[in-house]
Amino acid sequence: MTAASRSPKDFFRPLAVGAPTPLREIPARPSRAIHFFDPSNPKMAAKVPDMIGTVDVLLGNLEDAIKADNKVAAREGLVEIATSTANLGGRSGPTQLWTRINSLDSPWALDDLTTLVPAIGDKLDVIMVPKVQGAEDIHYVDRLLAQLEAKAGLDKPILVHAILETARGVANVEEICGASPRMQGLSLGPADLAADRRMKTTRVGGGHPGYLVREDPPRLGGVANLEASRATYQQDLWHYTIARMVDACAMHGIYPYYGPFGDIADTTACEDQFRNAFLLGCVGTWSLHPKQVAIANRVFSPSVEDVAHARRVVAAMGDGTGAVMLDGKMEDDASLKQCLVMVELAEQLAA
Numbered sequence: 001m002t003a004a005s006r007s008p009k010d011f012f013r014p015l016a017v018g019a020p021t022p023l024r025e026i027p028a029r030p031s032r033a034i035h036f037f038d039p040s041n042p043k044m045a046a047k048v049p050d051m052i053g054t055v056d057v058l059l060g061n062l063e064d065a066i067k068a069d070n071k072v073a074a075r076e077g078l079v080e081i082a083t084s085t086a087n088l089g090g091r092s093g094p095t096q097l098w099t100r101i102n103s104l105d106s107p108w109a110l111d112d113l114t115t116l117v118p119a120i121g122d123k124l125d126v127i128m129v130p131k132v133q134g135a136e137d138i139h140y141v142d143r144l145l146a147q148l149e150a151k152a153g154l155d156k157p158i159l160v161h162a163i164l165e166t167a168r169g170v171a172n173v174e175e176i177c178g179a180s181p182r183m184q185g186l187s188l189g190p191a192d193l194a195a196d197r198r199m200k201t202t203r204v205g206g207g208h209p210g211y212l213v214r215e216d217p218p219r220l221g222g223v224a225n226l227e228a229s230r231a232t233y234q235q236d237l238w239h240y241t242i243a244r245m246v247d248a249c250a251m252h253g254i255y256p257y258y259g260p261f262g263d264i265a266d267t268t269a270c271e272d273q274f275r276n277a278f279l280l281g282c283v284g285t286w287s288l289h290p291k292q293v294a295i296a297n298r299v300f301s302p303s304v305e306d307v308a309h310a311r312r313v314v315a316a317m318g319d320g321t322g323a324v325m326l327d328g329k330m331e332d333d334a335s336l337k338q339c340l341v342m343v344e345l346a347e348q349l350a351a
């Protein structure tokens with residue numbers, strides 16, 4: 001077997017010491033942008049058919065940002081959109097259909113599930129569950145879905161995606177990821193998480209100008225000149241949580257995602273935040289506005305240059321063992337595995 005004919009999964013056999021956990025048999029469908037819409041808003045709902053094929057996931061939001069008085073209308077609107085829109089959801093077609101139900105401690109979550117599964121369970125690919133605190137929340141949704149699916153005669157299980165947005169959820173992230181074979185992935189919920197952690201921010205995702213490091217003062221004759229101007233570098237508030245989330249997802253073979261970026265006008269900072277997440281291992285993000293879809297589709301696809309380089313390494317590595325020099329750099333089994341991740345993603349997106 002040559003390296004070119006090996007997929008990353010071939011490296012994931014138990015005998016490969018230290019190899020990453022394989023992705024479970026989750027349908028490997030691209031989900032670079034999960035575009036949120038309010039199904040109770042007729043203007044937004046009317047745009048849904050035109051977005052099919054332009055975005056990997058359309059998500060009918062029932063939770064935060066939907067007023068309490070509109071919860072029933074949003075649920076009913078989602079049923080109407082799912083039943084009347086061709087090529088949306090149902091594990092085929094270009095655009096998946098997801099929903100974000102209300103949190104399990106709200107008065108609406110049970111009605112969300114008992115209404116949606118019988119009505120549109122065959123079209124719903126993934127149910128996003130907010131404010132997940134531990135495995136018990138996933139077990140509850142899992143059992144309820146099993147009953148509702150059996151009653152509705154559905155033959156494909158609806159997958160579950162958890163939002164990591166409480167301190168307790170972060171502490172329990174590994175058990176959440178492994179709580180059910182339905183688990184598809186995790187998203188970061190920076191706004192709720194900031195509040196739960198009592199962070200002193202007032203934003204939905206992104207950085208903060210006060211969270212920075214300053215370069216050392218220049219020294220003259222061994223004395224620090226504290227009056228000199230010094231560069232500061234803004235730091236990423238979300239680095240720790242995203243890295244933790246990525247590890248937990250990788251350990252359980254499910255997909256990690258960044259979450260919302262609330263400053264719609266600042267497309268540059270949005271792109272930076274998305275790219276950091278992509279480089280750290282996330283496969284996608286949320287989109288709160290159509291212009292964020294374009295950013296996510298670009299950022300969460302490997303660049304042509306990266307894929308071309310990855311393919312050169314794969315070709316140069318022959319049977320996939322040993323080491324070669326390419327452009328003055330050493331490549332070996334481990335860099336080959338990284339390159340195969342990139343090639344596999346490019347092939348998935350091109351399929």
Ligand code: GLV
Pocket residue numbers: 064163165188189190191192193204205259260
């Ligand atoms: C998303 O739900 C968030 O709280 O950031």
Ligand code: MG
Pocket residue numbers: 064130165189191192
């Ligand atoms: Mg939230």
